[in-house]
Amino acid sequence: MTTPNTQYVLSEEMQSLVYWSSVYSPADSDLDSSRAAYDAMCRHYTLPADGKIEIEDHDLENADHTVAVRLYRPKAVQAPAKGWPCVLYFHGGGFVVGGLDSHEFLLSYICQDLNIAVLSVDYRLAPEHHFPAAHDDCKFAYTWLKAHADQWNIDADNIIIAGDSAGGNLAAAVTVALQHTGQQAKGLVMIYPMLTTRFDLPAYTLHAQAPLLTRADCEYYLREYAPDDSQWNDLRLAPLLAHDFSDMPESFIAVAEFDPVSDDGKYFAEQLTQAGIENHFHVAKGVLHGGLRLMRDCPEVQKLYQEMLISIKHMIEKS
Template sequence: MGVLNQKLQQLSENGQGSAGRALDRLPNLVQNSLAKALGYPYDYPALDSFTKCLMAAQLKQGKSGFIGADVERSRQAFETQIRSITHKSTHVQRVEDIRLPLQSGSILARHYHPAPHKKLPMIVFYHGGGFVVGSIDTHDEVCRLIAVHAKAQVISVEYPLAPEVAPQQLIQSCEDALAWVYQNRRQFKILKNRIAVAGDSAGGNISAVLAQRTANANYAPQAQWLIYPAVDFKSRHPSFFAYKEGLVLTSSDIDHVTDYYVTRHQMALDDPLISPINGQFKKLAPAYVITAGHDVLHDEGKIYANKLRQHGSKVYYQDYEDQTHGFINLTLVSSKAKKNVIEMSKSFRKFWDKVS
């Protein structure tokens, strides 16, 4: 009982730091007991017990969701949270920050190359964060794992964020980055016809939108990797109501994102630029779609995968049933999250090789 109280104290003080890594090593039964002792009020029996503890600790500290009324505070909190769990980054042979001189304005990107002397495919990665928070730093470890285990180059794009920019500007910047990578394919020694787009959450939305917008362009991606993507701002599916509280992404977060990214810029919720589920599905790149079982966005991601398949795209769909939205950002404290990202990266590469 004394050990349990000690863990409770550590977790309450630092939910996702060194205590998080210690917590990860405990048996599931102990993790569930900790969540109960912390007073976690939600009935998610199939939720990963480690995640349940983290959510319980956050609620105990009065924290809920990750995007609030103060944009700058939300951004700083997300960056601080990721820094607090960063312990030892995965080694990649070459990691370099570069500036992309785009028509829409110069932006920062980070290039990861696991084997600099080899020709490898390229994954253009757009980070998640509700179009409002997040950066190449918050998704650094994820991109490192992808580069190493997908055996591919990765360029992580620091696109401009809402609400300062409108969706048209944000998407144009991301499209220009994709076009720039294509134009510089020889300089990067990219394998012929092997450029993909990828991203989580908002980044999944961006990737899906770009796959549609560039379908007939010479720089269209040859594959799209959508990790729990936001693809439908207008509809509310059963998973939205089932998982809207007590997890990483809440209904309040969705409301704020909708305000910052859509409403303030006078966009219609069903505009394909916002909701690619309403876009055109002809001649789209093969898609590897990931959903988390305990996620407000679960159903729309699954529906999108089915719609892609119905329109003739090659699709691989996988649902991580015991995970919640944002699990790829927990790889530094959760062995299961890390295992999942490694598995996804290897599986995506196999899928991509097969459909190329």
């Protein structure tokens, strides 16, 4: 299969993102080096804490290991009578990098801008922990939160599952698994998620050589997490392959225009629509994978962020 020679006309903001991503590129192929470089880039886009929200780290005790989480709650606003609505967030990073610090640039602002709680999950990473470890940790965190929400004054009936990139995959997979259990989340939010293992959607060819994320990168991350390709049809890994979308929550799905995974979210939204599930699909024009970091600097990403806030608010307020 030939790869189109797509020419990308990038805004100054996107060019800046490409530049800083290269500045923080790992010194070598060593995993620790990759993680350190990613963490450094994340710190570059994270503003210092301003003390306006309460931030606590906790450990959730699973059967054979603990799952670390970070809880964000508003300080200056009184909690609703039923407790705080909550966004349960799974970070991106190709199942390989990222953690509790990597997405603070986003989660602290969701907490402040919507006056809700946010809980970030530090799921186990590949390649030390292969599929379905990350999925299992995320699903466990959700079921734990549903059962123990009152400990943190959270409304167990108002939990939105969210994530970006690999975290979007985990968010979708958890909500697919929750169908027909009576425990479905109130909403689903995904930002440029990778949702299939087949790489046969048009964007994987059109944007095979896109800046910041190539098709080859997608295949690399998938194999790091799930080296056994006999598992690639498992809905916990490839939720887009599900045949049943009838008990999915209201959803917000945003994709970046210049991104090999842009069709994953598009086709997922179409499946939701066919199943009669309310959803809002947003294309961030001219934006690259990972562009969410520019939510304060780039008008197109700011638009995506505001659309996401509107959708979350609608999910929370829906009876």
